[in-house]
Amino acid sequence: MTLIKSISGIRGTIGGKEDESLTPLDIVKYTTAFADVIITGDNKKVVVGRDARLSGQMVNQLVCGTLMSKGIDVIDLDLSTTPTVEMVVVKEKAAGGIILTASHNPKQWNALKLLNAEGEFISAEQGADIIDKVKSSDFEYNEIDSIGSYELMEGTIDWHIDEIIKLSMVDVEAISKRNFTIAVDAVNSTGGIAVPALLRKLGVQNVIELYCEPTGKFPHNPEPLPEHLKDLSDTVLKNNADLGITVDPDVDRLAFVSENGDMFGEEYTLVAVADYVLSQKKGNTVSNLSSTRALKVITEKHGASYAASAVGEVNVVKMMKETDAIIGGEGNGGIILPELHYGRDALVGIALFLSHLAKCGKPMSHLKASYPTFIISKNKIELTPEIDVDSILTQLQEKYKKQPINTIDGVKIEFDEEWVHLRKSNTEPIIRIYAEGSTMRVADSLANKIKSNIKEMIS
16 A cells, blocks of 8 residues: 655555555545645635546545535536646636546556646645644644535536637647547546547547546556557557547546557657647747657757756746746646646647647658657666665766766766656656667667666665
């Protein structure tokens, strides 16, 4: 059983013992602490939404009830998406929001993703305050005359879609004229509600729905990686579809399958969308240190500047604001368009990508071939309590001290045309090892070399 406390929220497996996994007691405690930190004035409104995972309804009732017991007026979106909740927080002028989702994690996981009044993830300082309050457990709840209210708000996904359609860069006419046939794999979560609805409003008449019932019974590992998308690839080929679309359970990550059944690549989701946005509007871009250098190449081709942030949406958003970036995100298929809101949003990513594909007039595989080729090998090492991660990273810095090294988030080491980035995950007990090269063989070779170094250090 696992409970992880980070700036990404409170994430854990359902069941087990208090403070060792995500139990009802932990849900109540962290929700209470969030209320104490986020409510600083007269605004006592909080938005709540959830993905479709099996524990969602149980967690939702605990969170909503706890917030009400703190005198907070709850706006419950029920089944929703992460970007929808983020936008509704701003629309309703709420003090904050809570999204009940463990993103790409399997069914036994759930989490509380915590938002501020801007509909953005809370700061590291606020996260630390919440953890400290739980440690002290000095909580107080309201008496009967001052408990909060509850409102179930419907139609917010449709409103979110309408806001996307209004964007000048979204070309509904061009998309409709291409008469796309599109297959959608939504892993039986809320993407099954949102993505087909978006496609139809974009003028796509031929939508093949695969795993679009929001039952929470994930038909495969919900992380949108190539090894999990064989059914989508097969469906694209079988139906002669123009492309396949997949999202994670809370609809903030986006990946595509090309018309030939090949993976477009999560890394290239942001690259392609940024290429389109920069062709329509001048501005800068941001991604994190673990994302492909292809974005930098594309950005500079458009005469703009690229910057790399520490990993984590809150860090990407911070740097986007500092550099006035007009598009940004993460190489895991996360698209952030400030014109809509500062949050990863698969739905706006779909609308922009389809506008790009429709206007270029070529098959998806041809579009992919037009971009510089870089391949990232994504690896991980499971952590045990006796492993000293900081010591390992320090030893690696010393070993490769002659190479350019970036330490703003873990350790990133440059090797001519390749790089490797090592960091401790915020959401899982692992060290992530990402390596990029011109081919998978080159990237794997570099990653394996670093893994061997680490194993030697551990032993």
